[in-house]
Amino acid sequence: MSEPWEHYENKLKNEHFNPKEFVQQLCKNLDNAQDLYGVKKVVEGIKQTHATELKKNVYKNYGQFIQTSKEITYLEAEMYKLGHLLTEQKALISSLTDDNITSEKIEALDISITEDMSISKIVELVQGAAVLHDIPGRKMIHNGNLIEVGEEERQIRLFLMNDCIMSAAPTKSAWMSEAYKMVHLLELKNITIMDVQDQKLCFKITQYPANMFLYRAETEQKKIEWVSHIKKAQQDLKEAVGDRPGIELKQSRDDMIEGTWEENQRRAKFRADALLELPEQLDVCIAQRDFENAVRKLRDAKQDIAKLDQSNHGPEIKARIDSRLRQLTDMLTEVNMGSGMYAHGKASKKPVKQLLLLEKVTQATSLFLRNKSTNLKMSIRRIKMEGTMTLYITKLSQTFFSTVAAVGTEFKAVFSNTEAGCMPSYVAWVEAELEWFADMFSRQVFPQGSVVGHGVAGECVAIALKHANQLSVNGLDISFLMHRLLQPGIAETLKRNHIQIMEASQLRAKEEHWKKCEFNRQTGDIKKLDDLLKIYNLDLSKYCVSTGDDKIYVTLCHSVISFVRSFHSYLLDAKKMYNVRVKKQLIDSITSCLQFQAFQLKLAPPDSDIRTVVSSSDMFMNKEFIPAVISFLETQVTQQPVPQIRNILDTNDML
Missing domain, CATH: 1.10.357 (Tetracycline Repressor; domain 2)
Known part of the structure; x- marks a missing residue:
């Protein structure tokens, strides 16, 4: 080769070229093994160069993707701010246009509510407010009508108690005793109230861990009143019960362990302090979906909860724990083990165990x-x-x-x-x-x-x-239950199949030539027919006429033999599906099939040439096959007499 391989390598690094054409050009000038080794080096260089370029392009695309994601996030934030501003504008316009209407509604709904009403009266007026009786000593401080701002604005009634705040929505029957229905019940110590500066008449209540409620008052003065009343109630509650309200546990002799009186009192005080912290700890566990820890805390404190003193703050603490217990139970009950983390294995048993x-x-x-x-x-x-x-x-x-x-x-x-x-x-x-x-x-x-x-x-x-x-x-x-559930389908199948047998029998009767049936010994059809009739204890040999060759003639018409085969299949099918519920349907179907086939034999033409086959077929059906079917039914299917089918032998109505 006239040029050194380093020349091609430099060309590979410095020029843009088509790798395929370049390799084809190199392969044309191969003279010996040294040339082939040089081509290998060039191809490996092409491979490494393109791998490096591909990696650079991947990093470049990844950087562009990150930049694009940041821009999209920024645009989403801007759109969210814009939507929030539009919602505020809409709320402001609605408040300006609906002031008069709202005032009239408030006056209409304030007929039965007073500022100093008792808890019992509130329970009578508000549906679902019976839980207010759980904690004794609860009293109302302030109440009034507000507009709850959300996806859809609605009018609500807010009731401020000394330890909680309840929201209720008016019902359609506002003129009746139950004028409201409870929507939310929030504990004062678990909420934070905030005056919304950018919305003139609104204030916000936030409940741990994630609930937020936005309310709009009728005037600026009423909004200030609500904010001040709630903050004052929170401060009074904190001063009344303290950071740690004192509760006592009733101790029995079994609770007393070896030690001094001071040690027993110290242990009881420690357990009482743990009960005070239990509702907050349960709130954290429920928010984090740490159900196992929540259940463990409740079980550990079960005996202490039962020993809470009815005086002091015992009933209040017990009511709060019971509220968390109901919430925990509802969340565990809603767990779906069919998918997700509870789909398989031991994890599927955890909610049930808890x-x-x-x-x-x-x-x-x-x-x-x-x-x-x-x-x-x-x-x-x-x-x-x-x-x-x-x-x-x-x-x-x-x-x-x-x-x-x-x-x-x-x-x-x-x-x-x-x-x-x-x-x-x-x-x-x-x-x-x-x-x-x-x-x-x-x-x-x-x-x-x-x-x-x-x-x-x-x-x-x-x-x-x-x-x-x-x-x-x-x-x-459950066999009886299976028969009851499958009975409609079985009855309908028996009916359809017996109609199919009758239609086939009628069609064969029209095409019947009333001649003896011919069988070949080698095919085995005659043996199959003989085995079938042996099930009913019938002897086929009395109807067989043998010839010298391999042929055997049966003095039964073709329609009778075909009927016996199809009816036998139907009877075995019915035997597998039989139960007491379908007995009447089965007997009716079998009776219809047998009567119809016997009737088809009586329609045979009065020709002397076919008299032998007709009489033989008629005798086989009425004297042998029908009695054999009756015996088979009574012994192996119904286990009871079937007089309805026996009447076929005693009457000639069907003839």
Whole structure:
């Protein structure tokens, strides 16, 4: 090669070029192994150069992305400020235009409310305000009508008590005794009030940890009154109870441990101080969703809460703790174990366990079963509808009943230590889930407007009943419930299938030639027919005429043999689906089929050439097959006499 390889390397670094064309040009001038080694070095240089450039471009794009994100954040902040300003302008215009209307409404609603009314009177006027009686000594300081500013402005009534503040919305029946409905109840020590300077008539109340309420007064003077009243009530509350209100614990002899009287008093004082801090500690745990710690604190303080003295501030502290307990219970009950952190494993048992520790057995059972229902339905939806109907029903039944049985076993283990009996809740849950399963099963096996083939419906029902026996491990026999839920679909299937048999029988009768049926020994059809009739203890040989060759003739017409085959399939299907609820439908269907086939034989033409086949077929149906069917039904299906079908043999109405 005329030029050294360093020349190409320098060219690679200094010029913009097409790598593909450059490599093709190098490969044209290859003479020996040294040239090939030089090309390898150039290709590796191209690779490294482009990797470096790609990395630089990635860093550059990343920097541009960060810059764009900052600009978007800035624009969002500006849009938020603009929306806030527009809301304030709208509120200001609304307050200027609605002053007269608002004044009239306030006058109309102030008829039954006075400044010095008692708590009992407030409870009568405000729906849901009965919780005000939880803490004795509570009294009202100030009340009045305000406008709550939010996405939609609404008129509310604010009641300021010595330890809390309650908001209530007027109801439609303002002229009745219950003129209001409670919306919020906030403790004074947990709120902060702030005068909103940029909104002339508004003040803001903030509750720990994240609630914020914006109220607008009618005039500037009323806004100042509200702010001053609330701040004064907070200051009075702090001075009245102090930073640490004194409470006493009733001590029994069991609480006294070895030691001096001073040591026992010091321990009781320490436990009382812990109770004073408990509501605030529970607020923190609930806000952080630290449910385990909250439950532990409540259980540790359970005995001390029960020993609170009824005098002093004991009832007030107990009411606050009970309020946090209700809030904690509601939050635990709303936990969904079907998704998120509670989807699988030990985490799915935590909310139930915590409710049991709080002695909330009813809520625990409801949460446990509700989330098990969610998991069950998710498992069912994962089943793919592939293959035959029986294969899908097998997967469906196996998944459903094995899951329900496993839930029962786990339910017994989780709630075995509870004093209250919880098994009725599990039984009710099984019934509800079984109704859902029966609905899904019926949509697949008993579809509306279509006929399921003989044998398929019965096989599916048998599969479902077989898997339902898994629940017997938990002492549940739900076969009767399965029969009740599936009864409409089974009855409709029996009806449709027996109509299909009659229509096929009528069609075969029209095409019947009334000749002996011919069978070939080698095909095995005659043996299958013989095996079928042996189920009913019937002998086919008396109707067979053998020839010297491989052919066998049966002195029965083709329509009778086809009817026997289809009716046998129908009868076996009915046997698998039978229960007492469908007995009448089954007997009616079988009676109709047998009568119809016997009637078709009487319509045979009076021809002497076919008289032998017709008489033989008629004798087979009336003297052998129908009595055999009756015996089969009474012994293997209904386990009871079926006189309705026996009447076919005693009457000639159908002839």
